[in-house]
Each structure stands twice: as structure tokens, then as C-alpha cells.
Amino acid sequence: MFKIPVSVLVIIHTVDLQVLLLERADHPGYWQSVTGSQDSGETLLQTAMREVFEETGLSSAGYVLTNWQIENRYEIYQEWRWRYGPDVRFNTEHVFGLCLPDVRAIKISAREHLNYIWLPWQQAAEKVFSRSNAEAILDLPERV
Template identity: 55%
Template sequence: MTHPLPASPATFKIPESVLVVIHTPEHDVLLIRRADWGTWQSVTGSKDHPAEDWQETAIREVQEETGIDARHPSCRLQDWQLENVYDIYPAWRWRYAPGVSRNTERVFGLCVPQRMPVVLSPREHTEAQWLPWQAAADQCFSPSNAEAILMLPRFVPTHSA
């Protein structure tokens, strides 16, 4: 993949991001398809500035990528207190400052009352789907995303009938 212009220092991505697993109480999980690679994922995104806290980043990214307001009283955003540190794929390193090769990803869960329609940013994502949690994990391209979805029952027990 070629890139016409390298990122300028003012536009380098911060190597700190969030992963937000959006789910229902029944553990149905929302996945969105990336416009650039065509792969399925949960909401992800980098901090806008170094002082932005993890929760602010999670709320902003959920709103930008799905149109869901994580602050709505019917939603519950939960910081799972987990961080993944991984190598940034070489194809994406041009977005970061020279020498940056690792990213720290903070994991959140966002419980919404039921499966709901979402409003995607067509620049970033082309489709959305709700799947049972195990099927959603199987669809994810990112190993850390799949692992987070598989941890959902530990963080959010299902409501028993």
C-alpha cells in the first residue's frame, strides 16, 4: 500500500487506543466492517490528544463510529481494566511518529438495552451486524478483539430467566 504524503508531526496518531465491545444483556455483539480492509471489528480508535482519558476516548469513538451515545441512561459503559500492547501492523505505521511500532489498547464494554440500528461513518465502515458473542469473536480479524469478546461473560453475566 502506498501513501501519497507522510503524516506530519501534527497529525501523527497517538499509539494509545480503545477497543469497545458493544453488546446487549443477552451477549449479542455489534461488529462493524472496516471500509479500508473489509474486516470485521468492534469499535476502536486512538486518543485525540495525550491528555484525553480512556473513557472520553471510548465515548467519542462509539459516537463517531456508530452514532450510539454511550452516556445515555439506558447504556452502561464499563472499563474492563485490561490493556493490550501489540505491534502496529507495518501497513499502518506511516500514521505514527517515526520509530513508533507498538500500541496500547484499553478495553471497554458498552451494554445497550437491545440490538439497535447504528449510523456508520462511511469513510470508516461499510456495514454493521449483531451476532451472538461466540460468532462475533469468530468474525473478528484482530486477535485482541476476538479475545475481548470471548471475555464478555466474565465481565457481564447474562440475565437468567
């Protein structure tokens, strides 16, 4: 089954602007925030909650999970295009923020990630490989 070309990007951060980053298992050295494609029948909020839990083991219940009302449309990297339908070239990403009171230990999904790190927001923005991820992190101080 092909992926739906609609995804979420969830910036998990603390009140003092520490940002959680995950290192991709399929591309070591590529760091990112929580991301994932929408499943059929899901709302964007449900997708964000599911992806946070699958990728970190954290339940977003009890924390502030906010739709930032930012959409990014980008061309899907060639190396990952096989996951989508034959004529799909673009994805629409919806940005969310999840605010935690402090840094937490997480449980990464070994299938998807190799490691995780908490960094101050400026350093996190420099470390991520995706332009839209960096822009969302740089927007963080205005969001809290």
C-alpha cells in the same frame, strides 16, 4: 499530525450477549468492534465515548460503559504504521464494554466502515480479525 499509540477497543453488546461488529472501509472483510486512538488531552473514557459516537452514532450516556482494566500491547500492522511517528511500532489498547438493553440500528461512519452486523458473542469472536478483539469478546460472559 501523528496518531498517539494509545487506543480503545469498545465491545458493544446487549444484555443477551449480541455483539456489534463493523466492517472496515479500508480493508473490506475485516470485522472489528469499535476502536480508535486517543486524542491529546483526552481520558480513556472520553476516547471510548467519542469513538462510540463517531463510529455508530450512539451516545453512551444512559448506558453502562465500563473500563474492563485490560491492556493489550501489540505491534502496529505495517500497512497502518505511517499514521504514527517515525519510530513508533507498538500500540497500547484499553478494553471497554458498552451494554445496551437490546440490538439497535446504528449509523456507521462511511469514511471508516462499510457495514455492521449484530452476532451472538461466539460468532462475533470468530469473525473479528484481531486476536485481542476476539479475546475480549470471549471474555464477555464473565463481564455481564
